[in-house]
Amino acid sequence: MTTSSALDSFLDKWRTRWPEWSVAEPFVPEAQRTLVVAWFTLLQEFDDILNTSGDPMPADAKLAWWGEELRSWAGQRSRHPLGRLLEPVRAPWTALADALPDLIEARAAALEPAQAFKALQPYAAAVAAVEAVMFYTPVRGDVATPVLVQTLAQRLNAAGVAAVPRSLLAAGEGDAAQRWAQQLLARWPARVPGPRARRMYASLARTRLQASAQGRELKVTPMRTLLRTWWAGRG
Template structure:
């Protein structure tokens, strides 16, 4: 497989998981679109490592590899196909690498919502700092908060009850996963701070969490997605 086809394979894998992006993508400048998908593909790699099930050793080894890779990007050297698009950017890659071990600790069920938030706060801040460079947008407002909530929402989506704080499980008030979704949703406005690609991505992820919080199946239509992302993408 050539480097170009390997890169396309990674980008297509993310697009398959987020088919709604085809409706949101026109709100991103044409020259930036592959870069945006490359960045979100990298974050999906980290989400998969966070939400791995069974034996964690392969995921831990992969995380260690990514730490080394990101540090090499800081020195303008890359091995992974995603580096073709991302490594030339002078982003704080080493700082993101330093925050990655938090993903291992965050696999354990948190005692309560506050611990769930605290466990991934440094990681979310590192992601937001890189995004400010990747999307060439100065940070305004609390840009780490949307990243944090979206990471926890994605964890709930992929890991289910394993992601729910123990305090909600112990309370015994109905569906604990649904209750956790409701709590996350309460702190996640329809339009968040941060660069436009983050706002668009957050709107898609938030709609999935909203369905979970309401105990219903997600109904995706192009018109609904268009209206949602148009609103989220407004400056």
């Protein structure tokens, strides 16, 4: 497989998981579109490692490899196909690499919701710091919390009840996963600060979480997606 086809394979994997993005993407400046998808593809790699089940050793080894890879980007020496697009950005890659081990700790079920948030705070802050540089966006307001909540929401979607804090499971009142989704929504405003691409991606992810919180099937139409992401992208 050539480097170009390997890169396309990674990008297509993310697009397949987020087909709504094809409707939202025209609101992203054309020069940034491939970069945006590459960045979100990288974050999806980290989400998959966070949400792995069964033997964690392969995922942990992969995470360690990514830490080395991100540090090499700081010196403009990439090995992964995604590095072709992301490495030229002079972002704080080393700080993100330093935060990756938090994903291993966060994989264990939290005792309380506050613990779930605390475990991923440094990682979310590192992600937000990279985005501020990548998309030339001055940091205004709390840009890390939306990243944090979205990471937890996508963990709930991928891992199900294994991602729910144990205190909610012990309460035994209704669907614990649904109640956790509702708590995440309470911390996740419909419009978040940060770069346009993040605001639009958050809007799509929040819509999925809303369906889970309400115990209903997700219904997505191009028109709804168009209006939602246009509104989110306006800032």
